[in-house]
Amino acid sequence: MEARRKISKRDSIIEAAIEVFSQKGYHNTRMEEIAIAAGAGKGTIYEYFSSKMELFHDILLTGWRKIEEDISVDEMASRPVAEQLLHMLSGHLRYFQQNRQLTRVTICEVKTIDQELVEWALQMKEEKEKQVCSMIAAGIERGELRPDLDIDIVSRMICSLIPYFASYVVMNDLDLDSYRLADQISAVILTGIKK
Amino acid sequence: MEARRKISKRDSIIEAAIEVFSQKGYHNTRMEEIAIAAGAGKGTIYEYFSSKMELFHDILLTGWRKIEEDISVDEMASRPVAEQLLHMLSGHLRYFQQNRQLTRVTICEVKTIDQELVEWALQMKEEKEKQVCSMIAAGIERGELRPDLDIDIVSRMICSLIPYFASYVVMNDLDLDSYRLADQISAVILTGIKK
Amino acid sequence: MEARRKISKRDSIIEAAIEVFSQKGYHNTRMEEIAIAAGAGKGTIYEYFSSKMELFHDILLTGWRKIEEDISVDEMASRPVAEQLLHMLSGHLRYFQQNRQLTRVTICEVKTIDQELVEWALQMKEEKEKQVCSMIAAGIERGELRPDLDIDIVSRMICSLIPYFASYVVMNDLDLDSYRLADQISAVILTGIKK
Amino acid sequence: MEARRKISKRDSIIEAAIEVFSQKGYHNTRMEEIAIAAGAGKGTIYEYFSSKMELFHDILLTGWRKIEEDISVDEMASRPVAEQLLHMLSGHLRYFQQNRQLTRVTICEVKTIDQELVEWALQMKEEKEKQVCSMIAAGIERGELRPDLDIDIVSRMICSLIPYFASYVVMNDLDLDSYRLADQISAVILTGIKK
DNA sequence: TATGAATGAGCATTCATTCAT
DNA sequence: GATGAATGAATGCTCATTCAT
Numbered sequence: 083m084e085a086r087r088k089i090s091k092r093d094s095i096i097e098a099a100i101e102v103f104s105q106k107g108y109h110n111t112r113m114e115e116i117a118i119a120a121g122a123g124k125g126t127i128y129e130y131f132s133s134k135m136e137l138f139h140d141i142l143l144t145g146w147r148k149i150e151e152d153i154s155v156d157e158m159a160s161r162p163v164a165e166q167l168l169h170m171l172s173g174h175l176r177y178f179q180q181n182r183q184l185t186r187v188t189i190c191e192v193k194t195i196d197q198e199l200v201e202w203a204l205q206m207k208e209e210k211e212k213q214v215c216s217m218i219a220a221g222i223e224r225g226e227l228r229p230d231l232d233i234d235i236v237s238r239m240i241c242s243l244i245p246y247f248a249s250y251v252v253m254n255d256l257d258l259d260s261y262r263l264a265d266q267i268s269a270v271i272l273t274g275i276k277k
Numbered sequence: 278m279e280a281r282r283k284i285s286k287r288d289s290i291i292e293a294a295i296e297v298f299s300q301k302g303y304h305n306t307r308m309e310e311i312a313i314a315a316g317a318g319k320g321t322i323y324e325y326f327s328s329k330m331e332l333f334h335d336i337l338l339t340g341w342r343k344i345e346e347d348i349s350v351d352e353m354a355s356r357p358v359a360e361q362l363l364h365m366l367s368g369h370l371r372y373f374q375q376n377r378q379l380t381r382v383t384i385c386e387v388k389t390i391d392q393e394l395v396e397w398a399l400q401m402k403e404e405k406e407k408q409v410c411s412m413i414a415a416g417i418e419r420g421e422l423r424p425d426l427d428i429d430i431v432s433r434m435i436c437s438l439i440p441y442f443a444s445y446v447v448m449n450d451l452d453l454d455s456y457r458l459a460d461q462i463s464a465v466i467l468t469g470i471k472k
Numbered sequence: 473m474e475a476r477r478k479i480s481k482r483d484s485i486i487e488a489a490i491e492v493f494s495q496k497g498y499h500n501t502r503m504e505e506i507a508i509a510a511g512a513g514k515g516t517i518y519e520y521f522s523s524k525m526e527l528f529h530d531i532l533l534t535g536w537r538k539i540e541e542d543i544s545v546d547e548m549a550s551r552p553v554a555e556q557l558l559h560m561l562s563g564h565l566r567y568f569q570q571n572r573q574l575t576r577v578t579i580c581e582v583k584t585i586d587q588e589l590v591e592w593a594l595q596m597k598e599e600k601e602k603q604v605c606s607m608i609a610a611g612i613e614r615g616e617l618r619p620d621l622d623i624d625i626v627s628r629m630i631c632s633l634i635p636y637f638a639s640y641v642v643m644n645d646l647d648l649d650s651y652r653l654a655d656q657i658s659a660v661i662l663t664g665i666k667k
Numbered sequence: 668m669e670a671r672r673k674i675s676k677r678d679s680i681i682e683a684a685i686e687v688f689s690q691k692g693y694h695n696t697r698m699e700e701i702a703i704a705a706g707a708g709k710g711t712i713y714e715y716f717s718s719k720m721e722l723f724h725d726i727l728l729t730g731w732r733k734i735e736e737d738i739s740v741d742e743m744a745s746r747p748v749a750e751q752l753l754h755m756l757s758g759h760l761r762y763f764q765q766n767r768q769l770t771r772v773t774i775c776e777v778k779t780i781d782q783e784l785v786e787w788a789l790q791m792k793e794e795k796e797k798q799v800c801s802m803i804a805a806g807i808e809r810g811e812l813r814p815d816l817d818i819d820i821v822s823r824m825i826c827s828l829i830p831y832f833a834s835y836v837v838m839n840d841l842d843l844d845s846y847r848l849a850d851q852i853s854a855v856i857l858t859g860i861k862k
Numbered sequence: 863t864a865t866g867a868a869t870g871a872g873c874a875t876t877c878a879t880t881c882a883t
Numbered sequence: 884g885a886t887g888a889a890t891g892a893a894t895g896c897t898c899a900t901t902c903a904t
Binding site: 231 | 426431465467
């Protein structure tokens with residue numbers, strides 16, 4: 083029971099931190115606010131996280147992992163690009179909708195804070211771009227896509243859609259049909275790149 | 278000569294502020310750093326700007342205005358979408374390349390700082406989206422584009438490219454051929470949306 | 473014990489603040505000095521007082537309340553004016569002697585600081601004048617005092633004695649026999665106003 | 668003409684300084700405000716006064732000298748105390764009324780500012796007390812006053828009236844008949860001390 | 863383990879004073 | 884002399900972090 087309580091304490095802190103960070107941003111959030119929102123003491127946060135930065139970093143990591151778990155692209159690698167693209171986009175959009183606050187934090191905040199974090203975020207981005215590159219390259223290989231495409235550029239075009247529509251979804255409280263939206267987006271892109 | 282010196286002092290502060298803000302971010306920049314970088318005293322900054330926030334806001338506004346001046350979209354309105362799109366994208370990309378630091382500040386920093394500023398940034402974005410919407414709508418009207426397009430979505434797809442490639446251009450110090458890049462991007466989009 | 477310590481911390485800050493304010497004046501006192509004198513950190517002061525002004529205001533209020541508690545005039549209202557006057561004056565003088573530093577702050581500092589505070593101080597003064605007015609009026613009523621007296625003027629004359637002798641007592645470190653002093657003062661006034 | 672202009676510049680600065688100091692107090696007054704009120708440049712003030720403190724000190728000195736010129740007590744020394752007292756009090760009260768702002772500065776501000784100034788103010792006060800002491804002593808000598816009076820105390824009682832009624836006169840914009848007021852005050856005191 | 867009182871480094875801002883014109 | 888742009892020392896206040904309980 084103690085272990086369970088400890089876990090729930092840690093989780094309530096994370097939950098509260100996501101809430102407050104997403105509303106006020108990293109720099110405008112005070113540790114005390116998080117503590118209050120978590121129903122814990124200020125000191126308790128430091129039992130689980132060594133600093134404000136680490137807490138933030140942890141949230142970012144968790145967020146990213148959850149996305150990647152949610153949208154496992156690899157196992158789709160053999161499917162047609164059309165399907166993969168649709169799967170990826172709709173997966174992301176659905177995730178954004180279901181994790182609005184976490185998304186807001188993950189997308190917007192990283193750049194202002196810490197060199198280490200910026201580089202980490204860049205890595206995440208590049209990883210994503212590489213994933214999409216592979217998808218495109220394979221599509222060309224298989225003859226699905228036009229062979230004259232600049233793979234890097236197309237990959238970045240697709241990746242650009244994700245954070246932009248993320249903030250679109252997050253900022254508006256409207257509940258979108260994420261599948262239909264993804265369908266429309268990928269239709270345009272596909273027509274633009276298919277053979 | 279007095280007038281000239283005053284202007285150059287103000288300008289040297291702005292220049293220094295862009296430099297430091299773009300490197301360290303708003304919250305990690307101390308006024309003293311800006312002063313030193315500008316070769317001025319701390320107090321001098323306050324002769325021209327009433328607060329750190331106002332200085333930052335001023336830079337953002339200036340940056341935005343310069344972009345809009347640089348890429349006057351309106352006078353192109355009667356041209357084919359293909360041309361307009363290419364003009365807009367290559368214009369932005371060229372601007373980003375020529376104003377790397379200002380771009381970095383303009384694109385990245387806004388969200389963490391101030392509610393008022395966030396709303397202002399949203400307005401700018403929406404304005405841009407509306408511009409592109411008109412472009413698309415007119416293109417459909419003229420029979421250049423597929424009539425079944427969801428104008429809003431396509432507009433957002435195009436707008437998503439701008440900040441993403443902005444940070445791509447800004448983060449890497451490589452000198453890209455912005456016209457070629459824009460050409461490739463718009464080719465894909467165009468194929469995706471043209472009749 | 474926790475409660476006790478918290479109280480003593482707050483008190484040690486107040487004590488230190490009275491000490492430093494009384495020696496250097498409000499504007500020449502830095503918060504850090506108070507903190508050092510209190511054996512506390514700068515931040516600790518702000519745990520108990522939201523600003524320098526509030527700390528000062530609090531001290532003033534406390535000082536005033538202590539005086540009024542110390543010299544409860546009301547319960548003497550039925551006694552002869554001679555007795556009341558002597559009681560009031562000797563009470564004040566004794567208080568001033570026993571709370572030299574607080575007196576110095578209370579009497580001298582108010583006017584330079586803050587409009588709100590000035591008005592509060594004026595109210596305190598007017599309250600005091602009214603108290604004495606009642607005393608005089610009742611004395612005339614009872615036939616103790618000359619009926620042709622201008623009550624307002626006499627009241628002000630008596631009130632003028634208090635801050636003046638306060639600073640006299642406070643500035644000199646001599647230990648006066650406050651009762652004898654009060655006796656002499658009130659004797660002169662009484663002879664001047666009695667029937 | 669230059670000399671005349673220079674004099675008027677200096678005077679306009681003093682005039683403006685009295686105005687602003689009396690309204691905002693020493694610490695809340697900025698040199699720039701004085702400069703603006705004087706219709707001069709900030710730097711110009713330093714042509715005539717080496718520092719803010721010196722400007723303030725100069726005003727105080729001038730104020731005090733004007734009082735003493737206005738109410739020359741010495742030449743009255745041979746007259747009866749009744750007359751002297753009335754002369755002194757009514758003189759002061761008239762002066763206060765005619766120089767409201769200067770009075771406000773002279774009476775209220777001194778204590779918070781500068782050790783040197785505090786001591787100067789104490790000297791002024793003691794000088795005044797000595798003057799009145801002589802007056803009383805002479806009155807006793809001449810058999811006008813009761814011989815058992817404590818000269819110091821009575822002197823302080825009289826001196827206490829001056830700043831108190833000064834602030835009374837200054838704070839209220841009512842135009843008082845200073846002669847009548849002085850008459851009433853001195854009547855009470857005299858009855859209290861005469862043989 | 864959990865707490866929150868205590869801390870002090872860090873920073874935006876003010877304003878008396880200087881000095882080139 | 885007169886000016887006001889430029890300066891930087893000085894200071895109130897914030898908030899992440901610590902540690903005694």
